[in-house]
Amino acid sequence: MAIVYQPIGTVHTPYQSPDGMPVQASRSDNAPGTVVLDEAYVEGLADLEGFSHVILVCHLHLARPYRLRVTPYLDDVPHGLFATRAPARPNPIGISVVALERIDGATLHVRGVDLIDGTPLLDIKPWVGEFDEPEQVRLGWLEAARERKRESDDRFCTTGDEP
Amino acid sequence: MAIVYQPIGTVHTPYQSPDGMPVQASRSDNAPGTVVLDEAYVEGLADLEGFSHVILVCHLHLARPYRLRVTPYLDDVPHGLFATRAPARPNPIGISVVALERIDGATLHVRGVDLIDGTPLLDIKPWVGEFDEPEQVRLGWLEAARERKRESDDRFCTTGDEP
Numbered sequence: 329m330a331i332v333y334q335p336i337g338t339v340h341t342p343y344q345s346p347d348g349m350p351v352q353a354s355r356s357d358n359a360p361g362t363v364v365l366d367e368a369y370v371e372g373l374a375d376l377e378g379f380s381h382v383i384l385v386c387h388l389h390l391a392r393p394y395r396l397r398v399t400p401y402l403d404d405v406p407h408g409l410f411a412t413r414a415p416a417r418p419n420p421i422g423i424s425v426v427a428l429e430r431i432d433g434a435t436l437h438v439r440g441v442d443l444i445d446g447t448p449l450l451d452i453k454p455w456v457g458e459f460d461e462p463e464q465v466r467l468g469w470l471e472a473a474r475e476r477k478r479e480s481d482d483r484f485c486t487t488g489d490e491p
Numbered sequence: 492m493a494i495v496y497q498p499i500g501t502v503h504t505p506y507q508s509p510d511g512m513p514v515q516a517s518r519s520d521n522a523p524g525t526v527v528l529d530e531a532y533v534e535g536l537a538d539l540e541g542f543s544h545v546i547l548v549c550h551l552h553l554a555r556p557y558r559l560r561v562t563p564y565l566d567d568v569p570h571g572l573f574a575t576r577a578p579a580r581p582n583p584i585g586i587s588v589v590a591l592e593r594i595d596g597a598t599l600h601v602r603g604v605d606l607i608d609g610t611p612l613l614d615i616k617p618w619v620g621e622f623d624e625p626e627q628v629r630l631g632w633l634e635a636a637r638e639r640k641r642e643s644d645d646r647f648c649t650t651g652d653e654p
Contacts (some may be wrong), residue, residue, distance in 0.1 A: 329611065331496045331550045333582040369581065372559040374571030378631020382573075385584050387494045396534040408537030410545075410615040413622065418532065419496040419613045421548050423586060425625055440625075448492065450582045452573040456633060459576065461624055462588050462603075468541020470619060 335448035337365035337434075339386060341441045346390070349442060361426070361441035363449060365434045376454065377431050382438070383460070384424045385451035390444055391420035403473035411468060422447070425455055498611035500528035500597075502549060504604045509553070512605060524589070524604035526612060528597045539617065540594050545601070546623070547587045548614035553607055554583035566636035574631060585610070588618050 341361040343349040363384065365373065376382065393416065399405060400412040415422060426438040436452070504524040506512040526547065528536065539545065556579065562568060563575040578585060589601040599615070 329498055331498065331611065331613070333494045333496070333584075335492055335494065336581050369559065369573075372572035373574070374560065375574040375632050376571055378629065379574065379633075380627060380629035381625040383586065385582075385586070396532065397537065408539055409535035410532075411536070411538040411542065411617055413616055413619070417614055418499050419548075421496075421584070421614050423546065423548070423616065423623075425623055427625065448494065450494070451580055451584050453576055453586065454574055454631065454633070455625060455628065456576070456630060457624075457628060460586075460588055461620075462544040462590065462618060464543060465618065465620060466541065466543035467619060468617065469538050470542075470617070 333387070333450055335366075335387065335450065336369050337363060337449040339363050339384060339441065339443050339445075339447040339449055341443050341445045341447075343444050346444060349444065358427070358439045359441050361438050361443070363436040363438060363452070365436070365449070365452075367434055370434045373431055373434075373436075376452070377428065379428060379454040381425055381455035382428050382436070383453040383455050384422075384426055384438075384443070384449060385453065386422040386424065386443060387448045387450055388415040388417075388420035388422045389446075389448055391415040391417065394418055394420075402470060407469055421450070496550070496613055498529075498550065498613065499532050500526060500612040502526050502547060502604065502606045502608075502610040502612055504606050504608045504610075506607050509607060512607065521590070521602045522604050524601050524606070526599040526601060526615070528599070528612070528615075530597055533597045536594055536597075536599075539599075539615070540591065542591060542617040544588055544618035545591050545599070546616040546618050547585075547589055547601075547606070547612060548616065549585040549587065549606060550611045550613055551578040551580075551583040551585045552609075552611055554578040554580070557581055557583075565633060570632055584613070588623075
């Protein structure tokens with residue numbers, strides 16, 4: 329069963345390659361970015377500006393082929409792929425929570441992006457704590473490792489243009 | 492540019508149709524569900540059990556064709572589609588944060604599902620507050636509307652089996 333999606337826009341960021349790119353949005357020192365939606369979808373942005381944060385659902389087009397055991401950016405020992413946020417996944421879908429500063433026509437101005445410039449956008453959703461914020465959270469291996477490492481390297485991404 | 496994904500498993504829930512299904516995971520009264528991963532990917536589940544919550548990224552296979560202005564479950568007036576969590580979207584990708592109770596082989600036992608039985612799974616990610624939980628949140632139209640309506644109806648989904 330093949331599921332076929334089409335990009336609805338493109339994410340523009342200061343990061344031309346994964347070297348030195350922040351690991352996940354919250355770590356990115358509020359890096360600015362823009363999300364340019366295809367004109368056909370602009371009507372769907374109505375009322376979005378009232379939300380402080382949006383979830384960008386993206387196709388991680390530069391992700392390398394996945395492996396089921398990976399050493400993530402945030403640790404030095406391997407973990408199961410689905411226990412990590414590594415971009416190289418069977419379906420390389422990225423979820424980034426970013427701050428929405430303003431919307432000009434088809435362009436969203438955001439802060440806190442952790443995506444490579446040119447990343448295809450699949451969806452935009454408002455971030456809603458009631459849906460997206462659980463209670464009584466445990467973080468497994470990450471609790472010990474979370475402070476160790478802050479920047480990504482190129483272990484999961486190519487720097488070329490292939491999909 | 493077509494982006495092609497393959498399901499990596501299936502979500503099983505008590506909901507055979509959208510009628511009466513909870514709106515988003517947090518509203519679902521801790522409904523139990525199982526996520527059955529294809530055997531080929533089981534190694535990737537290592538270390539996931541240490542996390543209390545996971546993000547299920549799914550293909551909302553029963554979503555109707557999208558409209559750019561919709562009246563969501565949680566309000567009685569139309570909003571821009573991207574300012575809602577309506578399932579009918581240009582790329583009908585669902586994001587559900589659920590509680591992970593335990594893992595038996597290829598099966599994740601979860602709580603708080605808001606998906607229809609048989610929903611194709613695209614990805615599993617650990618929920619990590621550092622990445623997924625912003626600060627100083629504003630919720631736009633939803634702040635006034637959030638308490639109004641609790642259950643979904645069939646306005647976005649078909650009840651048939653078509654993709």
